[in-house]
Amino acid sequence: MTIIMDGKKLAEKVTGNIKSEIKKYNIRPKLAVIMAGDNPSSKIYVQNKQKKALELGIDSVVLTFPQDVYEDNLLENIYILNEDVNINAILVQLPLPEHINTKRILEAIEPIKDVDGFTSYNFGLLALGYNPYCIPCTPKGILRLFDEYNIELEGKNVLVAGRSNIVGKPMMMLLQNRNATVTLAHSKTKNLKDISINSDIIISAVGKENLITEDMVKQNSIIIDVGINRDINGLKGDVDFKNVINKASYITPVPGGVGPMTIAMLMENTFELYKIQKNYQLL
Numbered sequence: 100m101t102i103i104m105d106g107k108k109l110a111e112k113v114t115g116n117i118k119s120e121i122k123k124y125n126i127r128p129k130l131a132v133i134m135a136g137d138n139p140s141s142k143i144y145v146q147n148k149q150k151k152a153l154e155l156g157i158d159s160v161v162l163t164f165p166q167d168v169y170e171d172n173l174l175e176n177i178y179i180l181n182e183d184v185n186i187n188a189i190l191v192q193l194p195l196p197e198h199i200n201t202k203r204i205l206e207a208i209e210p211i212k213d214v215d216g217f218t219s220y221n222f223g224l225l226a227l228g229y230n231p232y233c234i235p236c237t238p239k240g241i242l243r244l245f246d247e248y249n250i251e252l253e254g255k256n257v258l259v260a261g262r263s264n265i266v267g268k269p270m271m272m273l274l275q276n277r278n279a280t281v282t283l284a285h286s287k288t289k290n291l292k293d294i295s296i297n298s299d300i301i302i303s304a305v306g307k308e309n310l311i312t313e314d315m316v317k318q319n320s321i322i323i324d325v326g327i328n329r330d331i332n333g334l335k336g337d338v339d340f341k342n343v344i345n346k347a348s349y350i351t352p353v354p355g356g357v358g359p360m361t362i363a364m365l366m367e368n369t370f371e372l373y374k375i376q377k378n379y380q381l382l
């Protein structure tokens with residue numbers, strides 16, 4: 100019997116706890132989002148983040164900039180947010196417009212307000228196996244799903260497909276820190292099937308519909324689908340769900356799997372940064 104991992108339910112549990120803590124202590128953590136350009140997916144993500152924050156009692160402010168924004172304008176706004184004691188968390192929605200140097204923008208965020216964990220300070224700590232202020236939201240949410248379903252990672256062969264800084268790379272580091280054996284595949288990888296067929300766990304974060312098909316997975320493997328592929332028929336993942344489900348022991352659906360966990364972890368990271376900045380006075 101295949102277990103469909105319910106990310107929506109777990110996300111509701113996590114955010115429900117955050118909501119009651121915020122209420123109990125009568126506090127207002129605050130998240131600032133920087134959004135530049137008019138990427139349609141980014142607009143949806145940012146709206147969803149704002150809606151969830153409001154629901155939990157987290158204040159949020161979204162600073163929007165046009166596609167042709169000057170890099171220095173974004174930087175100046177980050178400096179202001181860094182200095183503002185009422186702002187606990189800063190998120191720069193990616194991707195930024197092409198003419199913007201993403202590294203320069205992300206590196207300007209104070210590490211203690213870096214809610215995505217994308218600064219080299221926090222990312223470096225994660226790579227070294229130490230605790231950063233924040234762990235990137237999507238891989239953190241996937242780990243939380245593994246823990247919820249009591250899936251042991253130690254000694255497992257895990258294929259991570261996609262080497263982005265947002266998902267694949269931090270996922271690899273987190274899994275290695277948990278003693279998994281990780282293969283990080285990417286667009287130049289040859290014979291993905293040779294790797295996938297021998298993997299206990301497959302995490303696909305590529306953004307290509309039907310990348311992972313039934314013939315590529317071994318019996319009883321665990322399948323995590325991070326893909327977000329929108330077309331006229333709606334939202335699809337990277338995994339051919341209806342066929343792969345026959346072989347998987349655990350599988351995440353799209354939607355309702357990893358997506359809600361990403362937002363829940365963003366809320367959790369915002370709350371954690373608040374607590375760190377207030378020196379845990381609450382607890």
Ligand code: GUN
Nearest residue numbers: 191192193194215236265
């Ligand atoms: N774009 C797609 N996913 C993410 C994310 O987790 N954080 C940010 N900042 N931008 C994204």
